[in-house]
Amino acid sequence: MATEASMVRSRPAPAEQFDDLEQQHQAATFGMWLFLITEVMLFGGMFTAYTWYRFLYPAGFAEGSRHMDLVLGGANTVVLIVSSLTMALAVHATQTGARRALGRLLGATILLGLVFLGIKAVEYWQHYQEQLVPGIRFSFDGPLSHQVELFFLFYFMMTGIHAVHLTIGVGIVSVLLVMARRGKFSPAAHDPIEVTGLYWHFVDVVWIFLLPLLYLFGLG
Amino acid sequence: MSAVAVAPRPTSYTTSQVSTWSWLLTEDHKRIAILYTITITLMFFVGGVAATLMRLELLTPEGDLVSSAAYNRLFTIHGVIMVWFFLIPSIPNTLGNFLVPMMIGARDLAFPKLNLASWYIYLFGAGFTLWAIVNGGVDTGWTFYTPYSTHSSTTHVVSTTLRIFILGFSSILTGLNVIVTIHTMRAPGMTWSRLPLFIWSTYATSLILVLATPVLAITLVLVATERILRVGIFDPALGGDPLLYQHLFWFYSHPAVYIMILPGMGVISELIAAFARKRVFGYGFVAASSIAIAVLGFLVWGHHMFTAGISVHAALIFSLLSYLVAVPSAIKVFNWTATLYGGSISFETPLLYALAFIGLFVIGGLTGLFLAALAVDVHVQDTYFVVAHFHYIMVGGMVTAYMGGLHYWWPKITGRMYPELWGKLAALTIFVGFNLTFFPQYIVGYLGMPRRYHIYPPEFQVLNVMSTAGASILAVGYLLPLVYLLWSLRWGKEAGPNPWGAPGLEWQTSSPLPAHNFEVTPIVRHGPYEYPDRRVIGDPSGRRQSVAEGTDGD
C-alpha cells in the first residue's frame, strides 16, 4: 500500500469506478467515439432529407447552390482544416509533455474556430441582404422559388447546427486552455484533450461534406 | 473459489448514506435505478389513466364520454407516455442500471455522472409532459404525422417535440454508458462468452439506443422548424413530402420497439435459467440473436408505410426483411423452451411471468408476420388488429418481463421477499385481464374497426365491452403489486443473499447490495449458468442455502 501511494503521487489517480488509468482512457475514447456515432446519425438524418429533395428537385437545388459564396465557403474549409491540424498537434504536445506548445496550439484552435464563425456570420448576413432566408426573409422569382427556398432551408439548418457544434467545441477548448495553463494535463493523463480532439475533427468532417453538397452543385 | 467474500453485516447501498441530497446527487448506479423506478412507475400510471378513459369511452359506439378532440389527446398522451416515458427507459434504466455493473463484476457504470444526468433529463421531460397534459395536450398521435402536426394541429406540438428531443439525450447517454461499461469494465475472466444473457440483451438494446435515437432527434427538430417557420419540409403544398417524415420517423421508431422488447427478452433468459435450474440451451444462439435483432431491426422500418404510398419496390424489400427479423426472435423462443425441457422447474411468481411472456410474445410475434405480408397489411393497417399486435408484444411481452424481473430481483434490490401468494395471484390476474383486453381487439380489427376512433359501428360493441372489462381486470392486476411490493419493504420476510439459489455474480453478495457492489473484484472462472446439480435445494420460502458454494472444481 505504501509503495502504491508513492507511485500514485507522480500520476493522477483514476476515477473510483476504474481499475487504472488505462481502463479510464479506453472508456473515455470509446465513449467519445460512440457519441460521435450518434452525431453521424443526427447529421445523417439531415443529409438523408437533403438527398431526398436534391433527387426530386435537381434544378432548384442547383440554382440555390449557385447563390452561395464559394470564396467564403472555400476559406472556411481551409480554416477548419488548419484548426484540425492545430488540435491534432495540441494532443501530440500533451503526449510529449510540451506544455507551452499545448497552450499555444489550443489558443490557435480557438482562434481559427472563431474565424470560421465570423465568416459564417458574414455569409448569413449576405443571404439576409439577398432575401434568401426561408421563414424569415425570403423572396425569389420564378418557377423554382419553392425548390430554392427548400435548398436554403437545408443550407441554414445544416450549417446552423454545424455552427452550434463548432461553438460548443470552441467553448470546450477554451475550458481546456484554462485547465492546461493550470497544469492539469500530462503525458499520463490527458483524456479530455484527446476526446475533445476527436470531437473537433468530427466537426471538420461534417463541413468537408457540406462544402460540395451546398456550395459546389450546379457550377459545371 | 469464485464467490466473493462477503463482509459480515455490511451497510447496504440504501443505508450507507440517508439524506435526501445523498439520493438526489448520487452517482451510485443502484440508487439511480431506484430513482428511475419511482419516476417510471408514476408515468406508467398516468399513461394508464389515459388508457382507462379511452376504454371507458369505447364501451359505447357513440362518442358520449369525451369529445373527439379530447379522445385524440388521450390516445396521443397514452402513446407518448407509454413509449418514451415508460417502455423505453423501463428495464434498461431500472433493472439494467442496477444489474449491469453487478453482473459483469464492476463497481459502477463507466460514467456515473452521465448516469445521474440521464435521470435528470428524464425527470425534466416527464415534468414538462405533465405540464403539457394539463395545458391541453397534443392531438397528433404519438407518431406526429405531417402535415397535420406541422400545419393543422392547434395543440402543443412544438413543446412536445422539444421535450422528446431532450428526452432522447437520456436514452443516448444511457446506451453509451452501458456499451462502454460492458466493453471496458468486465471483471478478470469475464469473457464475452461468460456474460449473462441479460447483459447481451442490454448491450444490443444500447446499440439501438445510440444509433437510432439521434435520427428521432433531428426529425423532431425538422417538425418543430416547419411549424415555427412555416416552410415546406414535409408540407405538400410547399413542395414538401410527408413520406420523407415517415421514413425518418420510423427509421428510429421501428428499432425503438426492439429497444423496448430486447431487455425483456434478456430478463426472460435469466428467469428461465433460474427456475429450470439449468443453463440456457443454445447460449451462443441466444446471445447472437440479440445482436441480430438489433441489426435487422434497423432494416425494416418501411413496413409501417406499406399503405402510405411508398414504391412497390421498396415495399417488397421491407416486407422480405420484416420476415427475416422474426427469425432471431423465434430462435430465442425455441431455446427458452428447450431450456425448460428436462429442467427442475419450480413455479414461483417470476416463472409465471416468464411463461406468460413466451406464450403472449409468440402470439404477438406471429401476428406481426401477418402484418408483414403486403396483401394482408392492406386490409388490417390502421385497424385494431395492429393495436392488438403491438400490445401483445409490449404489454404481454415487455411489461410482463418487467414484472417478472422486478419480482425476481426484488430480494436483491430491497433485501425483502414479496408475498409469494399475492405475487402468483397478481400474475394470474394480469394474464387473464390482458388476454380479455387485447384478444378481442384482434377480432374487431380484422372485422374492420379502425384505430384512433372513439365512435364505431354498433356491431362492434360486444367485443369492445369485453375489451374494457378485461382492462378493468388488468388494472387490478397492476395495482396489486404496487400495494404488496410497497408493503414488503416494511413487513416482507428478510431475504438472504441468494433466495433463488442462482449462480450469477449479483447473487454472490448480500441483499440488499453493499454500497460498493463487491468488497473484492471477483475473478470469473466459469460461464453464467453453472448449476452444479439438478436436485432442488432447500425450500422456496427464502431460507435456501446458496448453491454457489458448491461450484468449486467445476
Add this chain to the structure above:
Amino acid sequence: MTSGMIGARTYVLVAAVLLVLTGVTIAVAFLPLGSWHTPVALGIAALKTVLIGWFFMHLRVSTPTTRLAALAGLFWLAIMLAGTLDDVVTRGWLPVPGK
C-alpha cells in the same frame, strides 16, 4: 499510456494533402462532368474523411473495437440513406397502378 503515437510531421503532411484535395474538389466542380459531379465530389470528401479519421483521429493506432465503431457509424448512415432513397428513386418502376 496511450497506444502508439503519430508524429507531428505526419499531421502537417496530412493537413497539406487535405488542403490540396480541397482545391481539387473546387476546381473539379467547374468541369463539365454532368451527373458525375456528385459521385466525384463525395468521393473526394470520403477520401478526406478517411485521412482525418486514420491520422487526426488516431484510428491508425486504435483498437479494432474503436475502428469497428467508426465503421458502424458510417454503415448505419448508409442503411438510412439506402432505405429511404430506395423508395423515392424507384417510384413507378414496377407496374402497379398508383405507385
